[in-house]
Amino acid sequence: MRVERVENPLSLKDKLVRFVFRVYQSTGGAYPALEWVENKPSPDDFEGFKKVYEPFLEFRLSEEFDELYVLRDEGGKIAGTVALVYNLKEKDAWWVPEEIKEEKTGLIEFFMVHPDYRGRGYGSKLLDFAIERLKNLGKEPYIITFPNLEAYSYYLRRGFIKVMDYREFVVLKHRGR
Template sequence: MKIERVKNPLILKGELLGFVFRVYQSTGGAYPALEWVEEKPSTDDFEGFKKVYEPFLEFRLRDEFDELYVLRRDGKIIGTVALVYNLKGKDIWWVPEEIKNEKTGLIEFFMVDPEYKGKGYGSKLLEFAVERLKELGKEAYVITFPKLEAYSYYLRKGFKKLMDYKEFVVLKKES
């Protein structure tokens, strides 16, 4: 299985919406957190999810991600990871000013289809992302929520807590 770079991420918007909704369902609505939404859609309401998440996803695919990668199995997306490293001029309010510099590389949109969790695909994607950022001369950061399962996962993978920021926690990969 190969990690593929997506040259035009907006082309995959529909497929990615379905993929992210499967993740949303498997986490009981915990991720994505949809923290800007007053009333989150239920985990069986794809149309409600699409209504609140699609504009955000479109923004991320078009304006935020510098590189997007997918992992496929039998043609189906089973994992994603995005890199954000050109932070200047981007409206990414969840990134603290202290780390907004030319050395910062954010690992974002890191997800594995619930059906494929625990099989090493996440590790493969995360290691790839860290290595890619290293190639670019960037330091790897992750911004996540402290209550998510992902938080302890990142700690196990060698990330260290740098700071709390708003409702998030900022982690940095130790070199």
Template structure:
């Protein structure tokens, strides 16, 4: 298993929608949270999920992510992570103005397929993302929800809470 950069993320859109739906099913609809959707699709409704998630994913792939990485077994995507560090001019409403600057690097889209959860792939992707952002001279941040399992995970992995922002919690990596 290798982490590989995706040069043309929009070309992977359909495969990524399917991957994210597997995560959605595996988390019983907890992630992605689809917080902008009033009537969330059931975890058995792929077409309903695609209808609400695909436009958001297309925006992220085309206009938000500065770098996208996938972990695959050669046949299918098993994990993803995206980096966002050129924040100027981007409409990323879930990031507070207080941290929108040239030193900020966001870790986004960190997901592992349910069938490989618990095998260390999430840690591998997170470690990779942190190291990449630090190499770029950025301070790694994460926006997550307080009720997600990911919140405690990030705290165990060296992040600290910076603030509550809207429905999110903003975390910053603490360099050891």
């Protein structure tokens, strides 16, 4: 397994829509939350999911993410993803509280592991990579997530602490070492 930077994120859009749909299926439609969608597609409706998620993903890939990484298995299949967002002053990131929109803030986003690869340490590998990459850039790692997701307790176990509630989200910051 190797973490690799995606130089042209839009080139992976179709594969990433399918990847994220598998995550959506495996969480029974809990993640991604699709919080902007009034009638969420069922976890077995790929076309419905694609219709609402693909434009959002295209925006994130082209406008929001500063760096995108994938973890691939030996056959080249995407096993996990993580994105970094750190040029916050240049973005209309409504979901980021003003209190942390500063030069030193680095967000870990789009952090997912394909359900076929869960429980093998790949999430830890990706998260550790993202934290180190942000620190090497001089950034403080943050995660903005939903408090009811399974990932929330995972982040707390991995060294993140809650710093605030913001809208329907919770903002976590890595304690560092």
